[in-house]
Amino acid sequence: MKIAFIGGGVMASALLQAAARVPEITAVHVVEPLAARREKLAADGVAACATPADLPAGLGACLLCVKPQDMPQACAGLAAAVDLDGLPVISIAAGTTIARLRGWLGGGLIVRTMPNTPLRAGQGCTFACAADPAAAEAAAVPLKIFAAAGLLLWLDDERLLDAATALSGSGPAYVYLLIETMARTAREMGIEADAALAAAVATVSGAAAMAGGPGADPAELRRQVTSKGGTTKAALDTLEAAGFAPALAAAMEAARQRGAELAGEEPDA
Ligand SMILES: NC(=O)C1=CN([C@@H]2O[C@H](COP(=O)(O)OP(=O)(O)OC[C@H]3O[C@@H](n4cnc5c(N)ncnc54)[C@H](OP(=O)(O)O)[C@@H]3O)[C@@H](O)[C@H]2O)C=CC1
Ligand SMILES: O=C(O)[C@@H]1CCC=N1
Structure with missing residues (x-):
């Protein structure tokens, strides 16, 4: 063809x-x-x-x-x-x-x-x-x-393509921002630039591979990383205080609404 x-x-x-x-x-x-x-x-x-x-x-x-x-x-x-x-x-x-x-x-x-x-x-x-x-x-x-x-x-339902855009169409950009931020912060902490980027990428792709495994539950995988009174708990508490999850949800909603606006629909349609 x-x-x-x-x-x-x-x-x-x-x-x-x-x-x-x-x-x-x-x-x-x-x-x-x-x-x-x-x-x-x-x-x-x-x-x-x-x-x-x-x-x-x-x-x-x-x-x-x-x-x-x-x-x-x-x-x-x-x-x-x-x-x-x-x-x-x-x-x-x-x-x-x-x-x-x-x-x-x-x-x-x-x-x-x-x-x-x-x-x-x-x-x-x-x-x-x-x-x-x-x-x-x-x-x-x-x-x-x-x-x-x-x-x-x-x-x-065609209207769900705006949600799909917010999830996976635009989604790689959210992940790249995460990788950029993790690598930059590691550099600022003293890890050499190439190693910091390689480790950030390996961490994201390794975590994604586990989350995509048969029967995997991302919330349970997160709990497995989070030791009581440990480092991950300190990090996740900081993310929660900073509004990480609601900010990501708001970003996806902005992308969905922009898709709907482009389609000439009401943003909340
Ligand atoms: N980038 C992404 O991550 C994603 C993009 N999309 C969608 O993919 C589409 C393309 O995006 P992307 O590839 O990033 O955009 P690009 O700007 O990289 O590519 C679009 C190309 O089309 C050319 N073009 C413009 N007018 C015409 C025409 N009349 N006939 C033929 N070619 C023309 C542009 O030329 P010129 O630059 O000279 O105008 C440009 O080279 C968009 O509609 C976007 O919504 C969907 C999912 C993900
Ligand atoms: O930003 C955009 O509008 C396009 C659609 C999804 C990803 N890039």
Whole structure:
């Protein structure tokens, strides 16, 4: 199957690597207006063109990988150049509803997804929601891109994609902030910079691996680290006094509301 990516930025480059793991996908063509990005893609052996009019015939699917604000123009350009009748079109944009995509595209079997950047490491997490069962079925092969590089989870209610964005779409940034802060603080305590970063990363990935184990309960794992009257208790009491958990919950709620705002919905819808 020949597929097209509209937009050749951060997420498209992660998805390109994942697409290479799907045997049914024989070619990926990327539409990217920025010449420097096209040149970089071409240097990596990826077919890149400036407009959808330059895409080859016989595409099996399109992936929309542009920012939400660029989506109306990108969809209009695609619809003008490609016959979307019966073609699976997968969007990865935050806060851009299936109804709006349908309006701009005027056709296509639409699936909305919310992936994340750890796809690049083969450990992504993608939520998907289809306009209807026919769209999900038609998009089975291109959706293998997401499954080839991590978890693929389905949602029945499209509005939950804003919660998914707050959880796993934006989530890697929360974890990177945690790693940055742990590494910086360890440096300030005297541990050499490379060792501090390596230890922060190993601690987060080791803890995540245990939390992902069969039957694991993160709260029980936390209790196992927390000795009575010990160092972890001192740390967790400080985090609690500083409002760590409510602050993280508020951050996720802000992300969810921003997704809903982008979708043109009431923030608390
Ligand atoms: N980054 C992330 O962690 C995640 C992002 N997403 C979603 O993925 C989408 C892309 O994000 P990201 O990859 O970070 O963004 P980038 O800005 O890195 O990539 C978008 C690319 O699309 C190009 N572009 C703009 N307009 C058009 C057009 N009309 N036709 C073709 N290409 C166009 C941009 O070019 P130019 O720069 O010249 O405008 C840019 O190269 C967003 O909708 C975002 O919500 C979803 C999950 C996670
Ligand atoms: O920040 C954003 O809007 C995008 C969507 C999820 C991650 N990055």
